[in-house]
Amino acid sequence: MDMKPINPFLSTPIAIGACFFSLCCVASSDFAADTSVVDSYSMQAYTGVFNTPTANVIDYGDFGFSYSDNYADRSTLFLNQPGFVTANDMKFGVGLLPNVEVVGRLATRTWDCNHYVEDDCGFRDLSASFKWKIPFIPQKWFSLAVGGQDIAGAAVFSEAYYVSASKEFNFSSFGAVRTSVGLSSSDNTIGYMNGAFGSVEYQPFEYLQVAAEYDANAVNVGVKAFAPDTWLPDGWDAYVSAQLYSSDDARNEREQWFNFGVSIPLGAGAYVGGGSVTGGSAARNDARLKPRQPDARLKPRQPGEVGVETLVSRDDGGSAAEGSAARNYARLKPRQPDGKLKLRGDALKDFAAYLVDYGFESVSVGTRSEELGSGVVVRFENNLFNRDEREAVAVVSDLVLARLGVDAVVELTNFGVVVDSNFVTGTGNEERGTRNYGPVNEKPGDDGLTGLFSGLFGDDDVTWAVNDSGSAHFVPRLILSPALYSLVGTEYGAFDYQLVLSSNLQMSLWDGAVIDIRHLSDTVANSDDFADGSFFKRQYGTQQGIDRRLFHQTFALPYNAFTKFSYGRIYGNSDGLLNESRWASRENTHRVSLLVGDFEDTRVNWAGKKTYHKPKLLKYRYRYQPLNWDIELTAGEYWQGDKGFTLRSLHWFGNTQIGLRYRKTKFDDSDGGEEEDFVAIGFSIPLNFGKSMKSDLGFQVRGIEQWNYYVETNLESEGTANTIKTGFGKEPLLYHNLNQAYFNRDRN
Template identity: 25%
Template sequence: MKRNAFLAPWLLCPLAAAAQSNMNMQGMSGLFNVPDASVLEYGTAVLAHDRQVDGRFARPRTRNAAGNDMTISAGAFPHVEVVGRNVTTTTTTEGSDLSFNIKLQLPWELIEGVDFAIGEMDLGGSVNEYDTQFGVVTAQLGDFRTTIGFGKADGKAATGTGRLDGVFYGVEYLATDWLSLIVEDDVHTLNTGLRLMTPPGLLPEGWKLAGSYMLSQEEGVKDRQDWYGLALTVPLSADYDREIPKSRDRQPPAVAYTGKVVEERLDSNDAVDLTAPPQSEYIRAEYRAKMRSAENLDKVESLRRRFRHADFEQVRVQRNGNEWVIAFENYRYNANAIDALGIAAGIAAEALPEGSRFYLQMEKYGVPIFGMGGDSSAWGRFLNDDAGMPESVLIAAPSNRIRRRSNQGMLDAVLGGTLDYLAFRPTLAIKPVVSSTLGTEFGVLDYSVAARADLMIPLWKGAALNMTRDWSVYETEDFTEEGVFGGVFRNQAVPSGFRDRIISQTIRHGKGFTTMISAGRFFRVNDGVMVESRWEPGDGRHRFRAIATDFDFKHNPGLKREARLWSYRYFAESTNSELNLTAGSFSAGDNGYRFDFTQHIGDTRIHLTYKDSEGNKFAGIGFTIPLTPRQDMARIGGLQVVGAARWRYDISTILGEQGNRLVFGPNVVPTAGFNLRNGYFNVDRLSPAYVRANQERLRDAWLKYGAPQQRASE
């Protein structure tokens, strides 16, 4: 292999990286083909495309060819970069190769101005075209960056080109903030060229578009020597989300007022109970008169009015001494219910006098799902200034703190609550549904797309009717009868018609226990019952869940589909990460287990998955994004129409020496459109640990939505 020794003197100089990480043509951050020791910034993603391909997509294999090399990359964790890559020829209707790359950067700077990283391309798959392991060092000074590394290429593409199989190196010079010049030796060939970037201020903050032009010393097929690529970098969330919680700059907590609490109660119906009255009859009478005063009654109505103005529903207010208990339901902040908590806390802090305390009881269809309380003044300083979050009461799946009125019987309370929920106030969610294959022998991307409408109608406390219908929109040929082998993916297409018709009843047991029992038609073809129970003790770091189904297949009533699953989730508050282990018998009757690692970056989540099903092993990467704004539209005539609060897309590959078989639906957890995790507990994000980890979100929601609305109404 020809070497290019004239680069060696450059490597003796202390050079520097002045530019942000950019994707190269091998699906890693770096130069053109050479990876460097940088990684994508945490909380950002890159969509990239270039025309250089090699391996089985080039003829002969010893040279490059023009094709389509597409990558989706993410800074999934600080100092960690993950990439999904798909390579094909000049057409996207033939076969392609799907692979995954990963790079890990040493988080400590052992030598000033020098970074170290290791990585692997084409990680784990059964047909490894580009499998390469490497270690790399990047030194930086001023406007220069120099990189040297060593790779071991075992993939089939390396048998022809030998790219990155040995010592590789390169230099990048940032001539301006929008132009860099690059020269590299990737072991296969010497490459030179330039990279153009959008100047600061041209795109929204955090966005960047980069174009690369590379001239290779080694000719490609048909005498082609030049290659180009494009990469778009996008932030996945707000600035404060693109830093893990333990690294965020947080001020000391706000100081709480501690005064004497007199145990009394005043609710919005002007009923007073002295549960711990003073000894003196005169003092008792004085306190009773004070609690009955117009000022306190006005405060109750003022709180109710403020919460209703903020579009909270089912608002009830009671006073216990100097603590105000406020129960409410959130229907407008569906992308993340923590926004509703921030707004509700801001209203209470602004409306209550110095020294008061509040307790917020967030509910869903009458079931308490989260409790949060503290000193109103301390919370006011936290939400409006830079003070840290005060020590507060935070409870997952709490007991009901709203008491019955002293003159109201239990039957009256139950009937009154039922009538409230019989009011017709449905929510209609519209979202896309995609069934797809990526990187198969039949094409780069095949898909079936449908529109889904989810109608939720509350019935009584804890009960709801969920009806889901799909409308097929478009299918590629392989999802139809006209495709290869009569439609190789036809059975995976999304058909038009009703999917779910389910009635559910949710039962709150207390102490973090909740159960949902659902019955009806599930997943188009199953009739029966599903039971889901969860326990979230303490601060919510741990969550245990069990799911059981008893389904009859509608086309063959004797065919049973009985899933039996248990699940454990751990949430790491310091990093906003969660690990979920699920095991048992899954939807299709396959036995096994799955690990899901999820990194929360604002309302975006990145998923890394490992599955073991009946001896088959799979690895995958996916993402979840909201397809609805942080604040959904209000009801019109009682009906609310929203987008998808969370939309997930995954790609996976089979592992091991098992060929490149197509396997659909391994380790699928039976999940109705409305369930405890999604419908009630904000996708496991209503826990004290999550709220503390994302406390900046409380302030941001109040300042962006709550404060302007409240002050405009005054």
């Protein structure tokens, strides 16, 4: 009887699975960890081998970029059947949470070919992918992950849902091996990632990896090379990979495909109880501010010594020492100061002059009655450390300890409004200072009315030796930044854009009062589709000129509430009034905001009528402090009159914020009755120096502390038209808003 040969493609996952479980049984002891298998992007939108995923994810707090020269084409335009063809495939991923990776992907055959007027443009796809490594399984057993690629959307090119298990074995000087097996489901016409898959990765040396996989359609073999750590900045990783062989010649335009990538730590990681929550590169960075050394010109008093730089002495024999910004932020409960102070003559005036010379503004130094605690009060405005104002508080706290060596309260103001308070203890013992996250405009014994008038018209419980020295009022500040208008992954082009220069002039008039004018320059750079007179520029771009001129007035209310009124013109065409109010809990865990406006366009619309905008939006934000993770829900009526909600997931890594956004809104039937869903991913970063220029010349020029860029796509059912849609869920957000202008990008 003739025996049918076994299909090698079907036997491959069986062999890999047998190898996987055999190694699990054989590996009964721990091996020396001389070499481990290094993770990297596959040529798809997940960490893995070439076409298949492993159970590992991007390290928490890392950003990864990968470029490969192929993509799965469903058409028969470039091959006689669907398959992998030459393309530009870019992946942008981030370890958003411990054990979670999120990847955005842009793949295109051509960059600027217009599908509507040109032939042979090929495919163009913008998609999102997700993977979760299940944390409940002991690492010594194996790793397990579930994920999805090209999730949702009208045009699905590489959709796949999978579960993958991985196990690594270290063989001391012989290197390390990782085996992975999994199951996936996909309706792509190529057949890859639709069934059982598996892989084996062998890492004989730190810089070299050899891998083979079965992707449910073909066997692929190749190598990966990794850059030595000494070649790269601290925490960075870089690699190149090559798929050298595929058993499916018919569905590959060529056998050899290449890929390169880089991984970068975004910033400080999150810590819980002093230990890291992950083994990634973010965990190697301290989430707390690093201790700032006092200025080199200072001579901190040593225990038992009274130096010429010491401006205050203690009657209890206590000593002063250098401050520590890390300790200053490590604890949340305020420590009550002790010891009585003996102030020397002009000591507080000298200290105020030093702070002004350092570059701080609106410096006030005085004393508060003993029953209110912490006799010395230092109040200042920060326009130096604009990336993170907590650094300014740490600097001033250290200067208090180094130059005064006394118990004090350090208060931060923005535009004359007190927004943060910090207790500094000068006892010289281990527990020097603690952060007070409580309401800064609420005093013992205040009732609501008393607190309101005290906040509006000044403090009557502090005797100021120096008041408002180096005033921040009437100092023009020019804030420069790029303004980018773009469309990504459309039929017109892979990336169409208009880049202009934003020049924002601001000046504080009195406490809480600010003039705000923004000018947009002529186009600095643009793609063809954003050329002058084009449809894209008219519809999605901007014009040269002043697009914003506003007067703002902010008030500090009782119980940690603030409100701001803004009157003038926004978007270059709309005149009116906008009110923003916010309340936050003592620990800043909860925040509630209300945004209400009434605007009228100065120009009539296409029907010859004026357009009115009456946004009414309620926001609630919850902060999970251990991971610096904000979840914000916004609901109400948006700028264009549509009603709905927006859900945001915001993740902080140092001064970088990564955001995910889901929005669902609907216009009234009278306006067409459209209901749409949108999803977006983006980031916010400071575009300025760590320390800005001082305003001692009477003005200041600096960069922007929060520059935002998001890529959004409309969610449609598969097979429906995915047209470009605008105007949905638009919020009248101003650069000078409470979170950014007063509360350190909502981090205070």
